[in-house]
Amino acid sequence: MASRRWHAAIFAAILAVAGSAAAQDITLTSRSGAITLDGTLLGFDGEFYRIGTKYGPLTVDSAGVACSGPGCPELTAPLARIRILGATEAGNGLLPRVLRAYAEVRGYSLKHETRKDGFATEVIDARGEPVAQVSFTPATPVAAADALASGAAELVVSAHAAPGMTTRVLALDALVPIVATDNPLPRISTRDLARALSGEVASWKELGGPDMPLVLHALSTDISLEQALEARLGRPIAAAVTHPDLASLAAGVARDPYALAITGQTAQGIARVLPLTDSCGYPLLPTPLAVKSEDYPLALPVFLVTPRRRLPLFAREFLEFLSTAPARRAVAEAGFVDRRPSQVPLAADGQRLMNAIRGAGEEVSLDELKRLTDLMTGAQRLSLTFRFEDGAEELEPQSRDHLSELVKLMEIGRYRDQQLMLVGFSDGRGPAATNLDLSRSRAEAVAKALREALPELPAPLVEGFGEALPLACDTTVAGRRMNRRVELWLRPLTDSPGP
Numbered sequence: 001m002a003s004r005r006w007h008a009a010i011f012a013a014i015l016a017v018a019g020s021a022a023a024q025d026i027t028l029t030s031r032s033g034a035i036t037l038d039g040t041l042l043g044f045d046g047e048f049y050r051i052g053t054k055y056g057p058l059t060v061d062s063a064g065v066a067c068s069g070p071g072c073p074e075l076t077a078p079l080a081r082i083r084i085l086g087a088t089e090a091g092n093g094l095l096p097r098v099l100r101a102y103a104e105v106r107g108y109s110l111k112h113e114t115r116k117d118g119f120a121t122e123v124i125d126a127r128g129e130p131v132a133q134v135s136f137t138p139a140t141p142v143a144a145a146d147a148l149a150s151g152a153a154e155l156v157v158s159a160h161a162a163p164g165m166t167t168r169v170l171a172l173d174a175l176v177p178i179v180a181t182d183n184p185l186p187r188i189s190t191r192d193l194a195r196a197l198s199g200e201v202a203s204w205k206e207l208g209g210p211d212m213p214l215v216l217h218a219l220s221t222d223i224s225l226e227q228a229l230e231a232r233l234g235r236p237i238a239a240a241v242t243h244p245d246l247a248s249l250a251a252g253v254a255r256d257p258y259a260l261a262i263t264g265q266t267a268q269g270i271a272r273v274l275p276l277t278d279s280c281g282y283p284l285l286p287t288p289l290a291v292k293s294e295d296y297p298l299a300l301p302v303f304l305v306t307p308r309r310r311l312p313l314f315a316r317e318f319l320e321f322l323s324t325a326p327a328r329r330a331v332a333e334a335g336f337v338d339r340r341p342s343q344v345p346l347a348a349d350g351q352r353l354m355n356a357i358r359g360a361g362e363e364v365s366l367d368e369l370k371r372l373t374d375l376m377t378g379a380q381r382l383s384l385t386f387r388f389e390d391g392a393e394e395l396e397p398q399s400r401d402h403l404s405e406l407v408k409l410m411e412i413g414r415y416r417d418q419q420l421m422l423v424g425f426s427d428g429r430g431p432a433a434t435n436l437d438l439s440r441s442r443a444e445a446v447a448k449a450l451r452e453a454l455p456e457l458p459a460p461l462v463e464g465f466g467e468a469l470p471l472a473c474d475t476t477v478a479g480r481r482m483n484r485r486v487e488l489w490l491r492p493l494t495d496s497p498g499p
Contacts, residue, residue: 083137097333145162191278250271
């Protein structure tokens, strides 16, 4: 009954505005105080103002502005309540920093309260008025998904997104194997790691270590990072010891000389990270460039999952903020890998050159390797990398995102003083000549998509080197996928060679 009276009051206010205040002046001021709109109120439906301005009629979301003047309806501006549930470490360690960066950009101040199992933050605008209340509460993936579906949560932070979910990538992390500091094993291959996680390895001796039992530690199965790991492995983790969170997992492994576990790179604690190789011995290093470009096979996105309903304006603007430079800097300051495209001199990447020499078969000539190194000289690799479905020239979904990111950067003038070089590579299956043609045609496909999006763009240099620069061994599906790629290289225009 109270709800009906409230709606009746709103309706009466709208009629009053439409009738008596049609010609009255109002001023709408953004919450940051940076933007002001003057005009006459044409209507208000309880959520949006319709005003006549010198720019013509405009519709403005009332959640983003404060109204002043005789024509303003006598209604309190809505306070956005943003309830976030999900992964403990990302929620508590990452979200407050990103919220702080968002507030600084918008001219807001924050009242932050750390709770036993989460936090609560009140966002206050430049006029001292509260704009939003943001809270985070740790929750299992099932509980968080149920809350999102029922309307009891606005956002969910998770390391695992089930098919059909609508997501935004908040940050990137890397899964790494960890052991006790006195464990003498120097490294572990991805194949041996998969065998160990599946329960097929009983002793460290089977992995080249001492003759002692292997004790597998893991997170509880109702934690999103564990679900992401099991999705990669394709089967449950055969854990002997389970932990409720990443901190206790790292501490438990550090205390157990026989332990092995997988954790996020940001949560290794005092345990030792066990270097990872592929099945042919190629080192797999979780550097920021490797994580961003997916050259590291256990790169892990951290998602913000959104519901299939309209979110408050504050939440929508916050989600858009995630793709900006201040948000990405906040992600890096929190210890995660941000999504800012990064550059690395190719000449400094000796490991890749060693892989090229070690992996060169009879069909990859010394002249081809010289051609590769000549092109690399003076160039830098950008982390935006494009990968394709097996045997096709169709970009994978994340690579399509990389293409959109590149288009946005080029539109604002980034890299305008650089020669863009799209350099294709293939896996090692099939004849080398066929792989060389395929690698070049894939680089041409990326160049064509870029030209269609930016017709005025100077034509990028397109090259292909087939199987000449492997990132991993071709004996596994994951290794072949890593090798099947188009890299983006940049060179100062004054140093650009001809095609």
